[in-house]
Amino acid sequence: MNKNIARHLLEKEAVRLNVKEPFIFVSGIKSPIYCDNRKMIAFPKERGEIVNTFIDLLKDKEYDVIAGTATAGIPWASFIADRINKPMAYIRSKKKAHGAGKQIEGAEVKGKKVIVIEDLISTGGSCITAVEACKGEGASEVEVAAIFSYEFKKAFDNFKRINTNFETITNFSTLLEVAKEDKFITEEELNIAKTWNIDPENWGK
Numbered sequence: 001m002n003k004n005i006a007r008h009l010l011e012k013e014a015v016r017l018n019v020k021e022p023f024i025f026v027s028g029i030k031s032p033i034y035c036d037n038r039k040m041i042a043f044p045k046e047r048g049e050i051v052n053t054f055i056d057l058l059k060d061k062e063y064d065v066i067a068g069t070a071t072a073g074i075p076w077a078s079f080i081a082d083r084i085n086k087p088m089a090y091i092r093s094k095k096k097a098h099g100a101g102k103q104i105e106g107a108e109v110k111g112k113k114v115i116v117i118e119d120l121i122s123t124g125g126s127c128i129t130a131v132e133a134c135k136g137e138g139a140s141e142v143e144v145a146a147i148f149s150y151e152f153k154k155a156f157d158n159f160k161r162i163n164t165n166f167e168t169i170t171n172f173s174t175l176l177e178v179a180k181e182d183k184f185i186t187e188e189e190l191n192i193a194k195t196w197n198i199d200p201e202n203w204g205k
Contacts, residue, residue: 001170003174006177009035010178014040015036017032017034027123027125032189055083057167068089070090073090073119073130091104092105109137119146121148123154131144131164144165
């Protein structure tokens with residue numbers, strides 16, 4: 001896993017720690033740590049390094065379309081698709097209730113090998129919705145690539161259930177390693193974060 005990217009997330013405060021007032025994920029999980037990679041699009045140097053790392057991650061894969069999840073995955077998919085001159089699409093969480101009623105906009109995915117780009121993976125819910133949308137539109141193969149994963153067991157189980165591979169540039173374990181090395185967190189905060197990661201659904205109850 002890439003320690004430099006983890007360091008950028010910490011330095012630019014895309015990752016925050018608050019034990020006394022935990023964050024709440026969309027999935028309902030309470031967390032003492034929160035990763036908001038949308039902040040990283042504001043920093044050209046670090047943004048470029050993330051895009052380069054994505055491209056390196058994908059260099060040995062065969063694919064036809066780069067697809068971003070709405071909304072956080074869209075800018076990263078745009079940067080990547082532009083750099084490598086590939087067709088791009090974006091995927092809504094559900095079909096539009098008006099107009100053409102489409103869930104996937106942009107490049108056609110039918111019969112194509114698709115890489116879904118996400119900013120982070122917690123339980124994998126939004127990614128799986130995007131993967132299933134691509135498969136529903138007839139994509140021949142779908143994989144997921146993201147900046148960061150919390151490494152929840154539930155995410156691994158969810159992706160296994162839909163028989164889909166996912167890879168990330170960096171992850172929770174690497175982030176904690178860098179945070180400890182660079183003194184972003186105390187030993188107590190480190191132990192709290194590790195305890196939370198083992199059983200996030202019951203932490204703080």
